[in-house]
Amino acid sequence: MEPPAPGEVLMSQAIQPAHADPRGELSAGQLLKWIDTTACLAAEKHAGVSCVTASMDDIQFEETARVGQVISIKAKVTRAFSTSMEISVKVIVQDTFAGTEKLVSVAFSTFIAKPVGNERIHLKPVSLLTEQDRVEHSLASERRKIRLQHEETFKNLMKERSKSDDAIGDGEEGTVSTKSTSVQSIELVLPPHANHHGNTFGGQIMAWMETVANISASRLCQAHPFLKSVDMFKFRGPSTVGDRLVFSAIVNNTFETCVEVGVRVEAFDCQEWAKDQGRHINSAFLIYGAVDDKQELVTFPRIKPVSKDDFRRYYGALARKRIRLGRKYIISHKKEVPLRVHWNINNQVSLSDGNVEALQKLAAKSGWEITSASEKVLPDH
Numbered sequence: 001m002e003p004p005a006p007g008e009v010l011m012s013q014a015i016q017p018a019h020a021d022p023r024g025e026l027s028a029g030q031l032l033k034w035i036d037t038t039a040c041l042a043a044e045k046h047a048g049v050s051c052v053t054a055s056m057d058d059i060q061f062e063e064t065a066r067v068g069q070v071i072s073i074k075a076k077v078t079r080a081f082s083t084s085m086e087i088s089v090k091v092i093v094q095d096t097f098a099g100t101e102k103l104v105s106v107a108f109s110t111f112i113a114k115p116v117g118n119e120r121i122h123l124k125p126v127s128l129l130t131e132q133d134r135v136e137h138s139l140a141s142e143r144r145k146i147r148l149q150h151e152e153t154f155k156n157l158m159k160e161r162s163k164s165d166d167a168i169g170d171g172e173e174g175t176v177s178t179k180s181t182s183v184q185s186i187e188l189v190l191p192p193h194a195n196h197h198g199n200t201f202g203g204q205i206m207a208w209m210e211t212v213a214n215i216s217a218s219r220l221c222q223a224h225p226f227l228k229s230v231d232m233f234k235f236r237g238p239s240t241v242g243d244r245l246v247f248s249a250i251v252n253n254t255f256e257t258c259v260e261v262g263v264r265v266e267a268f269d270c271q272e273w274a275k276d277q278g279r280h281i282n283s284a285f286l287i288y289g290a291v292d293d294k295q296e297l298v299t300f301p302r303i304k305p306v307s308k309d310d311f312r313r314y315y316g317a318l319a320r321k322r323i324r325l326g327r328k329y330i331i332s333h334k335k336e337v338p339l340r341v342h343w344n345i346n347n348q349v350s351l352s353d354g355n356v357e358a359l360q361k362l363a364a365k366s367g368w369e370i371t372s373a374s375e376k377v378l379p380d381h
């Protein structure tokens, strides 16, 4: 990885046993924490004030990293809007013995400059030094439209579903109930989990979420789950030092060799804790694969939803999969992509023709890593 350009932040970490899961691979929670910290430092370099994570776009992990290898994370602000800014993050794993370097992930997150008192901070524009900076700057506003419409797109797909039939999947009956995959855990937010203003780090919350989601997935497959991707999500409200965070995870649905786990996070300060009235600060959806003792991919059993909530989660997972597929389809098909995308029933796609054109332009550029990464389409996506 080249040295950081002006405005970029570079983190390099040698992977130690304490960072690894039982298979000796870098734990996804640790990586999410490093990604969020690097992105936060890039945001603060631009803003000049303390910043917090507002949202994270879909993240896919293309490579795993092992103890003894080196992780390099580069982050920079691609565009400042009013109080929020988009950060691009690129993660590379280096094996210094083998002399190899592989792309692990390209991700985008949004950070908000924390207001000083009651005053909202309006950010200065980003200086665009290269052609690539300019391309990313224009794409950033396209990606922003997608993320701000994400909840609406999801709701529309769910409405369509409830209007049409309620047959399960492709008409095939599932066999397994998800009841036994329900996991709950609790964490007390302490000063090391937060910035100097006492705001909990988004990456720390992501790492805790990953722990419970991983346990939930393992209950279904009795094998070692590994995180393949995280669906786009938003931090709905803040959390601070002293909060108790309650994490609830359950398997929502399975897709042959992968499984979607949903995690809900509620925060309670001392008074809220006594009254049992929490704040829903975040829900995220994590997609896992799993390997058995012979390192072979496990095929998950099909789910049989029973309760009303089971059905909501089951169809929610299908809708999210369709949205992810739509985004991936557009990015991976370069010039052949049609401008009308068929994955949304009403063609109410969250991607306008302008979005598609902009994404095509980026995908067609040589050396833009997500293109080659997304060509390695995994069976579920």
Ligand SMILES: CC(C)(COP(=O)(O)OP(=O)(O)OC[C@H]1O[C@@H](n2cnc3c(N)ncnc32)[C@H](O)[C@@H]1OP(=O)(O)O)[C@@H](O)C(=O)NCCC(=O)NCCS
Binding pocket: 052, 053, 054, 055, 081, 082, 083, 084, 085, 110, 112, 147, 148, 199, 200, 201, 202, 205, 233, 234, 235, 236, 237, 238, 239, 281
């Ligand atoms: C992020 C947060 C401020 C947005 O709240 P909101 O009520 O939607 O606020 P607004 O509508 O005024 O939007 C504020 C900014 O957030 C942006 N925003 C809102 N939803 C977003 C999303 N899903 N993704 C990216 N940016 C988003 C808006 O575009 C706006 O940006 P702008 O000022 O540059 O135009 C609020 O949800 C929050 O405080 N979240 C917790 C953040 C936090 O503490 N994170 C650390 C982990 S707990």
